[in-house]
Amino acid sequence: MTAPRPTAERAAVVVTGMSVTTAFGRGTDRLRAALAAGQPAFTDVTRFDVGRRRAKRAAHLPGSPVLLDELGDLLTQAIAQAGLDAAAVGQTPLLCARHSDPSWPRRPQESRADGHAAATGSALAARAGLRDARRTYTNACVAASTALADAAALIASGREERVAVAAGYLVDEDVFALFDAGRALADDGALRSFSAGRRGLLLGDGMAAVILESAAAAERRGAEPLARLLGWGRAGDAHHVCQPHPEGLGMARALTAALARADRAPEQVDYLNAHGTGTSYNDSAEAAAVHLAFGAHAPKLPVSSTKSLTGHTLEASGLVEFAVSVLVLQEGLLPVNAGYTGQDPACRLDLVTEGPRRLKPATVVSLNAAFGGANTALVLGAA
Structure with a gap:
């Protein structure tokens, strides 16, 4: 696939603060330890009754956490890690991604005013002392990655010095029932990305917050970057309402655009964090996209889907996997591609299957796709 020409000179974008929570526990260190251990977080669902469901498992925290409270804590932690003072926080906008609240349409009309998705961003911004909530994204599994790309574009173009991005999804009964009825959930209790015999996805709790800023701004205040966001790409294929193009055309275009923006050749990428939902349609299409975008480098590119560990965190997946x-x-x-049972001829990739793989990468890519044919790719570099 022919790469678009790199963009003109622009401000470099770095990550200076980050916090993430998954079913493995609250805080980035819990995820760090879980990735090293390589054991999935799936357990029997206890948050609601699944007695009449085909699938019985998900990756969720105990109890009934409150999304706004969890995201507020994560934003506070990311801001603290970035070392921002109150004045800098007050000049920073927030971009937020989340799943819609299934209880909102059932509430009395008079109580709905503050319950819609956009209100989450405004409430989070107010709690954290941020300037405002510019946008709230609900565009399915690319919501958070789209927010990251927009934040990076705002910074790279000089329109903002820094941007906070937060995203969250908590496993809920409505989505669980919908996916189960559509036979999208794995009834064998494992998410087996790219594997022969894979039976579908499993849901997972996922929440994260990051601070992105220009490298120049970080340097002026002596902040130590965690990583660099080198490039981002977005593309649509509009092939089907809930199936990707079988040749992975949209995903391949997003990958190619991101690599061009990052000024990286395919062979310079050391690892791909794949979308890898464990469904038959996604995984084969994604494998095709990898071969289309990476060409001769594709068979040598290490790939894994950390959804096989954390579950699919829907609108938050782009930010959770960015943190990964x-x-x-x-x-x-490199995280393991868990649950693997053998090669699917349609998914010929260098999968990380024998436990986490030791490799010091300089450049990694995170790929996401969503219903309706929306696709995003993010290219990250070592700090």
């Missing part, structure tokens, strides 16, 4: 990619750059450990 930052940790891969920091730790030099």
Whole structure:
């Protein structure tokens, strides 16, 4: 696939603060340890009754956490890690991604005013002392990655010095029932990305917050970057309402655009954090996209889907997996593609299957796709 020409000179974008929570526990260190251990977080669902469901498992925290409270804590932690003072926080906008609240349409009309998705961003911004909530994204599994790309574009173009991005999804009964009825959930209790015999996805709790800023701004205040966001790409294929193009055309275009923006050749990429939902349609199409975008480098490119560990965190997946990619750059450990039972001829990739793989990468890519044919790719570099 022919790459578009790199963009003109622009401000470099770095990550200076990050916090993430998954079913493995609250805080980035819990995810860091879980990636090193390589054991999935799936357990029997206890948050609601699944007695009449085909699938019985998900990756969720105990109890009934409140999304706004969890995201507020994560934003506070990311801001603290970035070392921002109150004045800098007050000049920083927030971009937020989340799943819609299934209880909102059922509430009395008079109580709905503050319950819609956009209100989450405004409430989070107010709690954290941020300037405002510019946008709230609900565009399915590319919501958070789209927010990251928009944040990076705002910074790279000089329109903002820094941007906070937060995203969250908590496993809920409505989505679980919908996916189960559509036979999208794995009834064998494992998410087996790219594997022969894979039976579908499993849901997972996922929440994260990051601070992105220009490298120049970070340097002026002496902040130590965690990683660099080198490039981003977005593309649509509009092939089907809930199936990707079988040749992975949209995903390949997003990958190619991101690499061009990052000024990286395919062979310079050391690891791909794949979308890898464990469904038959996605995984084969994604494998085709990898071969289309990476060409001769595709068979040598290490690939894994950390959804096989954390579950699919829907609108938050782009930010959770962005955090995973930052940790891969920091730790030099490629996460395992868990639940693997053997090669599917349609998914010929260098999958990380025998436990985490030791490798010190300089450049990694995170790929996401969504219903309706929306696709995003993010290219990250070591700090």
